[in-house]
Amino acid sequence: MQNSISIAINQVSKVFGRDKDRVTALDHVSLEIKENEFFTLLGPSGCGKTTLLRLIAGFEHPSSGHIQLHGEEISHLPPFLRPVNTVFQNYALFPHMTVGENIGFGLIMQDKPKKEVRSTVSEMLKLVQMEELRDRRTDQISGGQQQRVALARALAPRPRVLLLDEPLSALDYKLRKGMQIELKRLQSETGITFIFVTHDQEEALTMSDRIAVMSNGSVLQVGPPQEIYDHPSTRFVADFIGDTNFLTAILLEVDDGSSRLQLSSGKYIDTNQTSSDIKGEINITIRPEQARLSKDPNDAHLTGPGN
């Protein structure tokens, strides 16, 4: 792959319903997800992240725009023709099949020889450390174990891209922490592109290579976790990611590499941040861990992160 772009989403919109009941779930979204990347779609519920995932999986089709997989248009292919697999939020394990049969389902549907199916299922069971539960029914295993089976089932056909729809939301805190590490391990071992959907910003920050923050059907900011945390592009992103304090101020002047602000309290303050050059009212966000107390009232200043 010369460009190493796995999934390219170009100006994709999705509108549900008609006339009065029209709901725009996605509004001209564009994204590029690189090969072998752990990419997270992060946002509050109803922001369109799951819709985007379903469009990539093929359960829904875009109202307009294009989705490409390794440069090939896939937006109108049925899901069974896409080398993309999904780990569903509630796992969606087949209740009439055993753990082993669930994991082998995709392989059998691809008409793989029986021997290969058997060995791949064994391999997958080993990968998720569930070898001894192969013949169990899926309702006889715990939630965490079901989660692993769902993962193994989606990984078994070796998809180009793995989609994960809030897969950890049903697990308790401790299991979730364990699975986060496990997911990271599986991703680096298999080398498959992971697209992970979550509303949990902590989960997104710890696991992702890059994050796309979404709200109201639009992507607000895309970048590595650190960048999104330190340089939120909008007030929404700053508020949604981590804890923060907001101050309103008036930007008075911008000088080469520094600016002078007047806080609403009337105090003047200097900062080395120059993220805006439009004079007037602005928002300042200060992460609590960045705040320092000082006895000298004239010592107040703002220093941006990373500088």
Next chain:
Amino acid sequence: MPEPLSGYELAARQQETKTNLLLSTPALIILFLAASGPLVVMLLYSFLTPGDYGGVEYEASTEGWFKVFFHKDIFDGTVSFADAHLSIFWRSIKLSLLTTIASIILGFPTAYFIATRPLSSRNFWLFLITIPFWTNLLIRTFAIMEVIRNQGAVNTLLMSSGLIEHPIQMLYTDFAIMLGMTYVYLPLMILPLYASMEKLDFRLIEAGYDLYATRFRVLRKVILPLVKPGLVAGSILVFIPSLGAFVTPRILGGGKNMMLGNLIELQFGQGRNWPLGAALSIALLLIVMAALLIYIRNIQSTSSSHD
């Protein structure tokens, strides 16, 4: 669960059981008088001697049962299988099975169609299914008769369109009986199938498509196993009344194409052999019970594997 109960609790439970039994008693008495009791009387009758003008002589005899299966020549007394009876048994079972299959072919897509309608319109479609069900059986059978008669709607339509020159003989054939029974009992297939499909988790279907199953394979490997209880229940509900049908075969099959119901009816009318009629009824009941046994087995195996 088997916790030892305190004396007080035990007494309370016994009281509760007593109340429950008492509440059910009136219904049970009516059912005993008009349903179960008569069956026992009929069993006794099958071992009596036929009276000359119908009814019975109170004298024990196995003649009735003998005549179900064997035929004794009135001149030379040679015994042979009662071909006429056995062929009617066979025709009844064959036509009932064909009716069940036809009901599945028509009813399965219909139930699926209703189950995939928006929630608000599902009751409307279900209502459409139940109206014919509550319409009198005779009216519905005569309606079918009118449609398939030589001068009926179908033949008139086919002839006026020039597809055929002479009317196709449909009335008074086995096909007519099967068509009529399918028409009459189809709602009994659709309703339980719908009940199963309504509970169908569409995420499982999505998972099937996601794992490379084509439409046909999703139907066979995911949908069918999941709605099997409804399919079996529907089949039983169609098969049992078909096997005992007597109105539909008499009107649509004419005098020659008899089914078990007509044979039984005959013994209480022109045949004047009540014990034979009673024995035939018990034989029919045994076939039905065999079918029910298969059903119960099926339910038990699916419920023990699903819960």
Next chain:
Amino acid sequence: MTSRTSKPFSVRKLPGFSSTALLCFALLYAPIVILVIYSFNAGSSLALWEGFSWRWYHAAWQNDQVQSATIVSVLVAAQASTYATILATMAALGTTRTRPYKGQTAIYTMINQPLMVPEIVTAVALLICFAVIKQAIDYRGLIFLVLAHTAFCIPYCLFAHPRKARGHG
């Protein structure tokens, strides 16, 4: 909406299912509709339309047999459904929303029996019994019809009940 060259894939649809279903609805209603339409036919044929008329409704209304049969039907139906509803409601209270108890399955089987036994079998069995009783007591009223229909209606009433009962549980 954008124009489409081919129908997009839908996870809820299966090929041919919707058209089969619509055909099924049409087939269910066509014979009944034809029968209803031709009941207004001026002629006596069911194939030849000779104009609209109330003739047959008029004839039915004036027919003594139709009248007496209708009265019997209504009487039997009204009584049987009333008794069946009362008895089934009591039985429903006794069999649903309670701790499982010994004999509950037996009661269920007994109540559902009319649904499991083919009609002709029940009919013949009733004929035998009622013939004997009629001979013994020389009674010719509707009570046998009412009794038999009440028994048949009980399982149908019970089918409708548990849902409502469960809804409040």
